Amino acid sequence: MKQEVQVYSLFTEFDISLFRSGKHYRLYEKFGAHLITHEGQDGVYFSVWAPSAKLVSVIGDFNYWNIDDHPLNVRWDESGIWEGFIPGAKKGDKYKFRIVSNYNGEILEKADPYALRCEHPPNTASIVWELGYKWKDKKFMSRREEVNALDKPYSVYEVHLGSWRKNTLENRSLTYLEMADELVSYVKEMEFTHVEFMPIMEFPYDPSWGYQLTGYFAPTSRFGDPQEFMQLLDAFHKAGIGVILDWVPSHFPEDKHGLGKFDGSHLYEHPDPRKGYHQDWKSLIFNYGRNEVRSFLISNAVFWLDKYHIDGLRVDAVASMLYLDYSREDGEWEPNAEGGRENLDAISFIKDLNTEVYSSFQGVQTIAEESTSFPKVSRPVSHGGLGFGMKWMMGWMHDTLEYFKKDPIHRRYHQNDITFSMTYTFTENFVLPLSHDEVVYGKKSLLGRMPGDDWQRFANLRLMYSYMYTHPGAKLLFMGAELGQYAEWNYNTSLDWHLLEQDSHYGIKKALTDLNILYKKQPALYDNQFSEEGFEWISFDDNQNSVISYLRKGTSEKEILAVVCNFTPTVLKEYSIGLPKKGKLKEIFNSDDTKYGGSGVTNEAIKIEKEAFHGKEFSAKITVPPLATVVFKLT
Known part of the structure; x- marks a missing residue:
């Protein structure tokens, strides 16, 4: 039975103006599901952007998923926002938006793009939630600017939470709370200054490793609820360790409950497949020229820094955003208005993103995974740059791994491979990455790439890490690098912790721990690491x-x-x-x-x-x- 959805709004006219101009960077305070009390009644205010919808209703636990019970009200101002207050809805209720498209009457059931919590995949509903939490990291936050400074040690342990360590008795990944004990103490023991999580935002498909997101504002429910994730972050801060999140504004999947064709139209993705579809990843590309989409993405970046006290964002696949011809043949892309191959809308978006982040949050860093020679990636926007704090040094990674796989007897003919990085290392603020991408898809583990007998292979690995730590720049190592794993990384299994029972593998771990200590104790290694x-x-x-x-x-x-x-x-x-x-x-x-x-x-x-x-x-x-x-x- 159709019920009254009370007229209510969190949006002011100024909010609407900012949203439509692409300058509203706190949309999570307005969109989504918000627990409120209205006219003496407890309930939930819902709002969603769906300008091409003919009808939007909320279906969920509170109305037994009845499609007719709670139609939302469309705003009068042509913003495309549907909203309303539903009395009796409460924290923990599952819900979706049911959208009837204006185009062809297509009916869609979509998860809330701003949901704070999602169901455990493969289930796809959003969950009404709130983010109340009493943080205990005041001491860390007060000195974060020093911890994250470019003239301080910056060594990062990259982690895939699902496969770092398993509970063997129950054959499952650790929970956020278990990691708050085990992972935090381990990263502290290894003397890393930072930890970086591969994407923790909700994602439907495990083999994507989290890089195909559907819940941009929700930490994945695989390991616990949002407050438990906050406890993990708090524990890292208590240990003096900064936390970086992988963030994916470059593309998103076509899953039916996700952002794709959200209201029957190309709402979040670019309508031209030459700009809106990734052929490599079979995913959709955000429309960076649409103001409301820019507001959505920048609000999402700000959200994690604001609500979760995150210390840095590593932005994935920046090269794919910068170039219209990225991974495309002639005829599969169209030049920009100036006749070039650069994606001018994406470049403008990136500059707005970094300007907002650095102006609003002290002591944070944004880090670009960018593999081309695009100029001034890690230079301020005010100096003509993209505004990132740092950039991954993909050339160093490639040349180093190519050099080390050669038999030492042949290395004399390839000296330039190991010295070439110094010709450009100070053109950007570089991070030296040996990341997850280097130990999958048949590339072999790092130890597996090394030539020679067992002794030489382990010696080569220690040599490579030592060269890395004494080379200018910040450092990043993917989990398992410290174990000297024989096998490639498998997202579905634990690291091979049993290897530490062998002296040769324990020696790798000990050497890396001491390299982190050396990096921290010797100002010569960090004072001028980008100069x-x-x-x-x-x-x-x-x-x-x-x-x-x-x-x-x-x-x-x-x-x-x-x-x-x-x-x-x-x-x-x-x-x-x-x-x-x-x-x-x-x-x-x-x-x-x-x-x-x-x-x-x-x-x-x-x-x-x-x-x-x-x-x-x-x-x-x-x-x-x-x-x-x-x-x-x-x-």
Whole structure:
């Protein structure tokens, strides 16, 4: 039986004006389902954007999913917003919007785009919820600006929550609350400064790893409710660890309950398939030129920073947003109004996003996963940039992995592969990523790429990590990298924790822990990590020995490290390196140390002589261990 939906609105005329101009960045305070008391009655205010709808009603537990009971009222201002107050609806009720399209009378049942909680997949209903929570992270939030600063250590442990560790007795993933204990203590033990979650927003299909979202404002129900997710975040902050979320504004799936053809029209996606459909991912692309869609996306980014105290957003697939011809052949794309291949609407959207984030939240970072040479990705919008804080260094990742898979006997012919990154490393604020994408789809695990016998493979892996941590830039490692896994990552199974019972695998974990400690304790590794003042070559052209050496320098003249990497299994004795001043060399890290599973070729304190070498006034003779990185402090 049709019931009265009371006229009520959370929108002011100013809200409507901002929304329609693409400048409303707090839409989650207006759209969706909100528990309120109206005229003495408890209930829920519902609102949804569906400008091409002929009729919108709310169906749910409170009306036994009767399609006729609660039709919403369309606003008079042509905003396309349908809204109303339903007395008696309550927290925990499941619901959807039933939409009758104006186009052809098509009937759609859609989840709420602004739902705060969703049903556990494969069920698809939204759930009335509220986000009340008493945060306990005041201390962390007060110093977050320092924790997240570009001149501070930034080492990230990338995690897929569903497969990090399983409850073996019940054959299930850990809950948010279990992770608040086990995952937090582990990341703390490993000495990472940050954790990054692959997408936790609700998604229907496990094999997508979370990159095909349907519930943009809801943490996935797979591991618990929103407040339990907040407890996990709180626990990380209590441990002094920042939290980054993967965020996906580049595309969304075609699932019937999702955003696709939401009101029968191309509402969220671009109507032209050349701009609105991803052929690679079989998904839809947001219409970045539509103001209301821009408001939706930027509001979503702001939501996680505002309501969940998130410290950073890693923005997925930025390259696919920037270029109209991304993964398209000639004839499958149309140039922009200026005749170019850039997606001008997407670029404008990205600039608006970063401008809002950095102006509204102190101490956060946005990080671009961007694989092209698009200029100034991590430069401020005011300086002609896209406005991201950092950018993934995909070129470094590719060149490094290609180099390390070569037999050491051939590396002398590929010295440029390992040195080339330094020709452009200071053009952006780069993150060095060894992410989940590098250990799937037949690429092999990182250990599996390494050549040689078992000893050499583990030595190569320690060498690569040590080179990574002494190279300028922030660091990111995908879970399992610290275990030296033999197998590729599988989203459906736990990491191979049993490997830590073997000394060689435990040595990898110990080496990475110590590299994180080294990174934190040595200002020379982070003070100028995005500035050319922080790096100086000692020698990049000793290809006969496959050795590179360089200085890392802090803001203080006293903070200087010398790093030597030997990419062959040959021990080099009496190896000379040029140095900038007198004093002594003190070895502070050596990936060949026996505690890591190495051969134990180390150096005692070495006197620096006044003998010119490598174009420098002073020099020293060192022993270079096999397949290893050794780090000295100039004292």
